Amino acid sequence: MSQNNEKIRVLLDLDGVIRDFVSGLISVYRRVYPDHAVNFVGSRNLEDFFPIGMDIYRFIDDHLDDILIGAPEYEGAIAAIHNWNKYFEPVIVTAQPRGWKYPTFIWLGQHKVPTNEIHVRFDKHNVAGVAILEDFVDNLEAFRATGRLAVCIDRPWNQSWDGPRVRTVDEFFEYVWNAVNAKTENIKEV
Numbered sequence: 001m002s003q004n005n006e007k008i009r010v011l012l013d014l015d016g017v018i019r020d021f022v023s024g025l026i027s028v029y030r031r032v033y034p035d036h037a038v039n040f041v042g043s044r045n046l047e048d049f050f051p052i053g054m055d056i057y058r059f060i061d062d063h064l065d066d067i068l069i070g071a072p073e074y075e076g077a078i079a080a081i082h083n084w085n086k087y088f089e090p091v092i093v094t095a096q097p098r099g100w101k102y103p104t105f106i107w108l109g110q111h112k113v114p115t116n117e118i119h120v121r122f123d124k125h126n127v128a129g130v131a132i133l134e135d136f137v138d139n140l141e142a143f144r145a146t147g148r149l150a151v152c153i154d155r156p157w158n159q160s161w162d163g164p165r166v167r168t169v170d171e172f173f174e175y176v177w178n179a180v181n182a183k184t185e186n187i188k189e190v
Helices: 021-032 053-062 064-070 077-084 101-110 137-144 169-182
Strands: 008-012 088-094 117-120 131-134 149-153
Touching (some): 008 169, 021 064, 053 064
Parallel strands (some): 008 088, 088 117, 131 149
């Protein structure tokens, strides 16, 4: 089932799954613009939720390290990876724009995310693993198209996903564990 025949190799996206990028962004934004009201972020179009509109992307570039390094984890995400580490080989797969990987590596180290492998790439579906936990529908669809198990972590911006959905990283591990032990047709490693 996995390369070392002992653990089940699974892929975990970072932003939107383990690291709460949006909360990190809002925290830094409110520090810089304390009088601005930020709307609930319900899609990936960040410009729709911040008063500065399209300038939010320049703001991110200007404050990138503070946003990425200071972003919190989603509650219980890292603990779940630790708790299931006996059975799973967690692989971090993250699509990061240029310049984001260094603060991301710092964040992963500061939070002691238990992984032996990190992939920074946009073609996550080309990374070996039996399943992926992801928040972006396009990535989920590409992974599912390979015949493997694509599981969506429930976020406001991915409600169009029609496949398996979980609320937490812990639920993902339980879902994959049950699927592997039931030997469902979608469990294969490419």
